[in-house]
């Protein structure tokens with residue numbers, strides 16, 4: 001079980017259903033770590049299964065979800081919000097609805113788009129072994145690359161206009177995305193030096209060091 005400074009909070013352990021290798025799972029894991037919330041990661045081993053039970057009951061066959069007793073909450077952003085509501089800390093989190101200008105709103109849209117493209121490429125070409133030159137993936141890769149180039153070009157400005165905060169959903173998502181690209185070998189990160197610099201800065205946080213990407217060992221071996 002991942003347990004962080006349990007003295008700082010009184011929350012009983014929560015179960016995050018996901019994968020230690022998953023981009024969308026790492027976002028709420030980092031939130032939990034930043035907020036000092038105890039959780040257990042319940043690994044989902046088979047992403048090719050078509051039975052919702054293999055995903056802890058997600059009808060969309062997606063991860064992550066959050067289980068609290070009888071309740072099941074789907075999706076990365078929903079889980080981050082639930083964790084923030086449970087937290088006793090006074091940490092300031094910048095959410096998408098706090099963004100006040102086109103630049104930061106576009107940045108949030110593009111990082112979330114890029115995360116979807118990363119999943120599309122990993123699932124289609126690595127897990128599904130489909131041809132990477134198919135227009136479906138070629139277009140995804142081009143939109144992904146364009147989005148990252150835009151984010152890279154505007155990185156300093158974007159980080160400068162985010163509201164006063166301890167952390168933001170945007171920054172956590174961007175960090176998880178950039179590290180995942182090296183972990184899953186989709187696009188090289190070298191063309192995006194500002195994003196890499198940002199990611200290297202974020203990587204020193206304990207929340208990042210406690211959630212390093214790795215493949216969960218299946219009990220079946």
Ligand SMILES: N[C@@H](CCC(=O)N[C@@H](CS)C(=O)NCC(=O)O)C(=O)O
Pocket residue numbers: 022023024025047061062063064074075076077119123
């Ligand atoms: N809308 C979901 C998307 C989550 C997502 O795409 N998760 C990936 C893992 S990082 C997944 O479920 N991949 C399996 C698949 O696409 O079939 C969220 O925000 O949590």
